[in-house]
Amino acid sequence: RNELLRVFDYVRTLEAQGQLRNSDLATAKWIERGPYQVGGRTRAILIDKNDPDRKTIWTAGVSGGLWKSDNITGTEPNWQIVDDYFQNLTICAMTQNPNNPQEMYFGTGEGYFGSNSFRGQGIWKSSDGGENWTYLQSTNNPTFYFTIRLEIHPISGDLFAATLGGLMRSHDGGQTWTQVLGSQAGFGRNDITDLEIAPDGTMYASAGHAAGGTSRVYKSSAGLTAGGVGDWQILSGFPSGRRRIELAVADSNPDVIYSISTATNGSIGMHKSINAGQSWSNINGPVFTYNAQAWYNLTIEVDPKSENRVVTGVLTNAISVDGGGNWASDGKNGGSGLVIIRYAV
Numbered sequence: 001r002n003e004l005l006r007v008f009d010y011v012r013t014l015e016a017q018g019q020l021r022n023s024d025l026a027t028a029k030w031i032e033r034g035p036y037q038v039g040g041r042t043r044a045i046l047i048d049k050n051d052p053d054r055k056t057i058w059t060a061g062v063s064g065g066l067w068k069s070d071n072i073t074g075t076e077p078n079w080q081i082v083d084d085y086f087q088n089l090t091i092c093a094m095t096q097n098p099n100n101p102q103e104m105y106f107g108t109g110e111g112y113f114g115s116n117s118f119r120g121q122g123i124w125k126s127s128d129g130g131e132n133w134t135y136l137q138s139t140n141n142p143t144f145y146f147t148i149r150l151e152i153h154p155i156s157g158d159l160f161a162a163t164l165g166g167l168m169r170s171h172d173g174g175q176t177w178t179q180v181l182g183s184q185a186g187f188g189r190n191d192i193t194d195l196e197i198a199p200d201g202t203m204y205a206s207a208g209h210a211a212g213g214t215s216r217v218y219k220s221s222a223g224l225t226a227g228g229v230g231d232w233q234i235l236s237g238f239p240s241g242r243r244r245i246e247l248a249v250a251d252s253n254p255d256v257i258y259s260i261s262t263a264t265n266g267s268i269g270m271h272k273s274i275n276a277g278q279s280w281s282n283i284n285g286p287v288f289t290y291n292a293q294a295w296y297n298l299t300i301e302v303d304p305k306s307e308n309r310v311v312t313g314v315l316t317n318a319i320s321v322d323g324g325g326n327w328a329s330d331g332k333n334g335g336s337g338l339v340i341i342r343y344a345v
Contacts, residue, residue: 030317033057033072035079040064043110046094049101050129058082058130060091062110062118068130087135088121095150099157102129105174107147111164111193111209112244112296119145123161125174136174143168143177149195153203160203162192167205181205181218181232189216196247198254204277205232206245206259215242215261219277237279239271248300250307258324260285260300260312268294268314272324286318286327 040061048056057072066082066089088108097103109120122139126132139147143165151160159170166182182190189207196204201221208215217238220231238245242261250256257273259280270285294314303309308323318329 034069034077035059035061035064035067035081040089043092044094044106046096046104048130049096049098058094058104060094060106062090062092065089066091066106082130083133086124086133090118090120092120093147093150093161095152095159097152097157098154103127103152103173104130105150105152105159106133107144107150107161107163109144109146109148109164111146111148111191120147121145123147123150123174138170138175138177143179148193151195151197153197153201154199155201160195160197162195162205164191164209166190167192167195180220181207185232187216187218187232193244194247196249196257198249199251200254202249202254202276204247204249204257206247208243208245214240215245217245217247217259217277221276235277237273237277239269239280239282242269244295244298246298246300248302248310250302251304253307256302256307256323258283258300258302258310260298262294262298266294268298270300270312270324283324285324286312286316286320286329 040063042059043062044060046058047054048058050056051070055073056068056070059067061067065084065086067079068082069077069079071077090108090110091106092110093107095105104126105123107120107123110117122141122144123136124133125136126134144161144163146164147161148164149162152158153160159174161168161177166179166184168177169180170177179185181187181192187207191209192205192207193209194206198204203220205218206215207218217235218232219235238259241264243264245259245261248258255274255276257277259271261269261271263269268285270283271280272283273280297314299313301311308321310320310324312318316329318327320327
């Protein structure tokens with residue numbers, strides 16, 4: 001509350017100095033959509049495939065739990081808190097079965113550590129489109145305390161969880177798990193911080209944290225029915241010296257992959273592959289004038305209908321419509337920062 005009062009005083013000062021004008025807000029490219037009842041820092045957004053109009057949105061905050069709106073395109077979207085009594089409200093990941101949209105999952109625990117990051121308690125599942133949620137007791141262990149990404153393979157139907165305990169795979173809807181990437185599976189690092197699945201079933205994962213060490217990008221292309229077991233390879237062509245790595249695969253062309261990452265010196269880099277990750281070229285990305293928080297705020301996504309339309313977010317947001325050649329930024333330096341972007345399709 002004290003910080004909020006300080007911000008109010010600061011805004012009043014800007015208004016008095018003529019530095020904050022209503023006309024700026026009238027031409028804003030971004031419009032606030034909520035939740036307005038303190039939804040928390042948004043780390044996950046899911047556009048509900050059960051709604052043919054794609055107006056139903058699920059959003060999760062790392063300090064505010066799970067929220068739902070069924071009219072996100074309305075002038076004033078309505079939001080409902082799904083449940084105030086989950087055993088853990090630090091929700092950071094969501095996914096929905098593309099072949100059975102009634103099956104949904106969310107994972108807990110914020111794995112990008114700051115002074116106000118909280119431990120999770122595993123994964124919850126819904127079999128009725130989000131009406132009811134059940135805690136998966138199989139995830140009641142330290143492996144799943146920080147579940148950063150959840151994905152369901154479109155071909156095998158396997159559930160994958162990218163955690164700080166490794167990349168975990170379940171054949172049976174979360175009842176049992178096997179580590180397919182990490183120290184137990186023959187790879188040195190357990191801190192899997194991103195997971196992307198291309199339309200053809202190829203999987204990409206990044207391992208490595210902003211805290212240090214040598215980060216890696218992995219690929220699994222052959223083990224579709226086996227859920228990627230035994231065929232992971234390190235993409236040696238990915239640039240070295242990176243720490244946290246975020247990936248984005250173009251749905252319209254699975255050979256095209258983008259990455260945004262932090263380096264050991266704190267700088268931000270962008271890279272692109274046009275041959276499914278075998279080689280990478282540097283992108284002269286947008287100038288992020290404030291990147292000290294990229295270890296926490298970092299994301300990239302590709303428009304599913306255009307391999308050349310890319311959006312990035314750190315503490316400022318930027319977009320390219322020519323495959324990373326040129327960039328336009330919203331210029332909101334020092335803002336709250338875009339954490340996760342998802343396109344509606």
